[in-house]
Amino acid sequence: MQFLLQPSDDVAAVQVRPFKEVPRPGKLKFMRGFMPGGEFHDTSFMEFTDAMRKRYGNIFIIPGTLGRKDWVATFNTKDIETVFRNEGIWPHREGLDSLVYFREHIRPEVFAERKGLIASQHEEWGKFRSAVNPVFMQPKGLKVYYQPLSNINNEFIERIKEIRDPQTLxxxxxxxxxxxxxxxxxxxxxAFNRELGIIRKQRDNNDALILFKTARQTFQLSFKLDIQPSIWKFVSTPTYRKLMRALNESLDVAQRLIEESRLDMERRRQAGEQISQASMMDRMMSIDPKAAVVMSLDMLMAGVDGSSTFLSALLLCMSQNPEKQQKLREELLRVMPTKDTVLDEENMKDMPYLRAVIKEALRYYPNGVGTFRQCMTDVTLSGYNIPKGTQILLGANALLKDEAYFPRANDYLPERWLRDPQTNKKIQVTPFTYLPFGFGPRQCIGKRIVDLQMETTLAKIIRNFYVEFNYDASKPYKSLFLMEPAIAFRFKFTDVEK
Incomplete structure (x- = not known):
């Protein structure tokens, strides 16, 4: 893939060009591109930025329209580092104006002082993050979930056996x-300190289905409102009304579930039961019940679609690379001598290949283009002066399949993340290219949860089944904010005998 050349660092240091010279399309041409018949109509954000990058180079303007300011997009590793190094102690990341509007103007009685990690900025964000970091960022907080997650995954294994075709599997x-x-x-x-049973036990649980549907809708609707040109800030559009209804419904359900958890905890305490507050939600409740509601919604909103799509990517990687799948299974057989071996903190330490498989899948199927940030001061990016407060798209994920940074980029190679058996050294990765969970103070707070979730689920599946996919997998995803499925995942699951 060829891109326009950018000024060298030496030249950029001497010849800083004004912001108005950053390459950009005309605003009217840009808007027409998203209309029916336009080149970007019904296209993914990844495809759009890829086309813009080929046309304008590694830095360009995404024009602001209908109330939104211009964004700068950069795919230069030095630029990405510069922005992260200048984001300050309270990194600013916009992009979900519709969600912010809901929390500030539709339901301020809940969100007035705590808009959550997704929607808040500056000191407000810093205070909230400082309050929840001890709950979500410490590995010891995950110990309590090994057994219940194992139960949930066992239920999923049974669900696969129920729904697979008896002949084709x-x-x-x-x-x-x-x-x-x-x-x-x-x-x-x-999020709620309970199982909702949506896999098999209570598939029609109304509360669970409302939360499930909303978690999956939010980013899809926000993409139409906040990324594509939209007049929702001036006129109440059908998409805007649909999102507001969904957010209202999910908030009401989350509040009810959290309150039930609080009352249950109080009843147990009054009955003289020892309350350990070992779970994350118990600890959040002790900090602030309203903050617990906000975090529960943020976890579902940020986690359900992204993690389920990533699980499909893991299974695709395994099915398209049977030798890697078998290598992983051999590791699992050593740690899990039986299919019902319970995974715990101790035996999970001894699975380096499992972690390499997951890490490589994050590279092979990058989830979205990158992340957004603002700089607190003027910065120079690719030789251009970028004013303070400019919204910047850092396209690090677009570099994950670039041969300049990852040799054999189109091959799925978990071994690239393991120590070389001869030298005992790991490969050196170019800084600011592999950032699946972001970087700095605002990196994904759910990273440890996602790691635990994917490790336990993939271990259970590969220990129980040989996984195949016998259809075209050349373009399995499209990308709005995040990566979304573009094909049907008709995996074949054959039982492992022992």
Whole structure:
């Protein structure tokens, strides 16, 4: 892939060009591109930025329209580092104006002082993050979830056996929804301190289905409102009304579930039961019940679609690379001598290949283009002066399949993340290219949860089944904010005998 040359660092240091000279399309041409018949109509954000990058180079302007300011997009590693190094102690990341509007103007009685990690900025964000970091960022907080997550994954194994075709052993075309239900159930366990049973036990649980549907809709609707040109800030559009209804419904359900958890905890305390507050939600409740509601919604909103799509990517990687799948299974057989071996903190330490498989899948199927940030001061990016406060898209994920940074980039190679058996050294990765969970103070707070979730789920599946996919997998995803399925995942699951 060829891109326009950018000024060298030496030249950029001497010849800083004004912001107005950053390459950009005309605003009217840009807007027409998203209309029916336009080149970007019904296209993904990844495809759009890829086309813009080929046309304008590694830095360009995404024009602001209908109330939104211009954004700068950069795919230069030095630029990405510069922005992260200048984001300050309270990194600013916009992009979900519709969600912010809901929390500030539609339901301020809940969100007035705590808009959450997704929607808040500056000191407000810093205070909230400081309050929840001890709950979510410490590994010891995950110990309590090994057994219940194992139970949830066992239920998913049984669900696969129920729905696969007895002759072909393939699951139905809507298997993507089953994976989403698994991820939702796992996150809800942490968010509400209970199992909601949406995999098998209570598939029609109305509260769970409202949260499940909304978690999956939010980013899709926000993409139409906040990324594509939209007049919702001036006129109440059908998409805007649909999103507001969904957010209202999910908030009401989350409040009710959290309150039930609080009352249950109080009853147990009054009955003289020892309350350990070992779970994340118990600890959040002790900090602030309203903050617990906000975090539960943020976890579902940020986690369900992204993690379920990533699970499908893991299974695709395994099915398209049977020798890697078998290598992983051999590691699992050593740690899990039986299919019902319970995974715990101790035996999970001894699975380096499992972690390499997951890490490589994050590279091979990057989830979205990158992340957004603002700089607190003027900065120079690719030789251009970028004014303070400019919204910047850092396209690090677009570099994950670039041969300049990852040799054999189109090959799935978990071994690239392991120590060389001869030298005992790991490969050196160019800084600011591999950032699947972001960087700095605002990196994903759910990283440890996602790691635990994917490690336990993939271990259970590969220990129980040989996984195949016998269809075209050349373009399995499209990308709005995040990566979304573009094909039916009719995996074939054959039982492992022992």
């Amino acid at each position: 393939e699951v139905p075309a809507n298997f993507e929804e089953e994976m989403s239900r698994l991820v939702f159930e796992s996150i809800a366990l942490i």
